Amino acid sequence: MKMQKPFRLRPIFAPIVKIIAQGAIKLHITADVATLFMVLSSLNAALGLIFFQDFLWFGIWVFITGLLDGVDGSIARLTQHSSPFGGFFDSFMDRISESIIFCGLILYAWIYSSDLGIILAILGVLGYLFSFLISYTRARAELELKNVKLANSKPFSMNIGLLARSERLFYLFLMSIVVFFTSDLIYLILLSLFVLLTGITFLERLLTYKRYLTSFATQN
Numbered sequence: 001m002k003m004q005k006p007f008r009l010r011p012i013f014a015p016i017v018k019i020i021a022q023g024a025i026k027l028h029i030t031a032d033v034a035t036l037f038m039v040l041s042s043l044n045a046a047l048g049l050i051f052f053q054d055f056l057w058f059g060i061w062v063f064i065t066g067l068l069d070g071v072d073g074s075i076a077r078l079t080q081h082s083s084p085f086g087g088f089f090d091s092f093m094d095r096i097s098e099s100i101i102f103c104g105l106i107l108y109a110w111i112y113s114s115d116l117g118i119i120l121a122i123l124g125v126l127g128y129l130f131s132f133l134i135s136y137t138r139a140r141a142e143l144e145l146k147n148v149k150l151a152n153s154k155p156f157s158m159n160i161g162l163l164a165r166s167e168r169l170f171y172l173f174l175m176s177i178v179v180f181f182t183s184d185l186i187y188l189i190l191l192s193l194f195v196l197l198t199g200i201t202f203l204e205r206l207l208t209y210k211r212y213l214t215s216f217a218t219q220n
Contacts, residue, residue: 006159009166010070017067021074031076031086035093038068042097046104053112058104059176065097066169094165095135101172102128105191116184123191130198131168134161137205160208161201168198 010017024034045061048054072090076082102124109120138158163171171194179187 006161006164008159008164009170013067013070013166017070017074018078020067021071021078024071024075025078029075031072031079031081032089034068034072034075035090038065038072039093039097039100041065041068042100046100046107049104049108050111053108055176055180059173059180062101062169062176063173065101066166066173069094069097069166069169091135091139095132098131098135098165098168099128101169102131116188120184120188120191123188123195126195127191127198130195130202131163131165133202134163134168134198134205135165137202137209141205141209158205158209161204163194163197163201168194171197 021034029037041061041064045058045065048057048061072086076086106121106124106128109117109124111117141158175187175190175194178190
């Protein structure tokens with residue numbers, strides 16, 4: 001089953017991430033500590049939106065979160081201190097970070113957006129749900145493939161679809177900057193588009209995995 005390689009932002013920002021990681025190493029910052037900084041940056045984003053209704057602040061800290069998301073792994077590789085627990089801790093904190101960011105969006109909508117508040121809050125919940133399912137689908141599928149150890153199976157990656165984690169964070173960053181200079185109506189449009197794209201990404205991963213298993217079953 002031939003897979004088309006999806007567009008990803010990580011290679012574009014990789015040089016910046018590596019420079020930050022090298023600086024962090026000189027300051028004796030470990031990969032796990034960098035992961036915690038990533039979570040704190042997402043908390044800064046959410047608090048700025050909840051207490052100050054500042055989408056510019058929110059967007060900047062979401063962008064920083066996206067950068068720091070790759071720093072911990074870069075530190076681990078540069079110091080050769082990668083470990084199974086480190087990968088688990090990073091993945092776990094990624095989910096915490098994303099939860100915090102969406103809590104900020106949902107609470108902002110619920111508290112401050114009088115006319116569109118309920119709709120924006122529902123869209124925020126759906127955006128979070130699809131974001132979680134995108135990551136869960138990949139993790140679960142790759143775990144199943146590892147456990148089953150399909151004989152003679154070709155290499156298979158679930159890193160597919162338009163909005164992986166880095167792309168979701170970058171979309172939220174761009175959305176926040178636009179909303180800062182416009183209105184809640186534009187926010188409604190952009191958040192609706194986010195929900196649509198994350199939903200499509202989730203379904204693409206789910207159906208691709210199903211087709212892969214079906215294809216393997218018919219070959220054996």
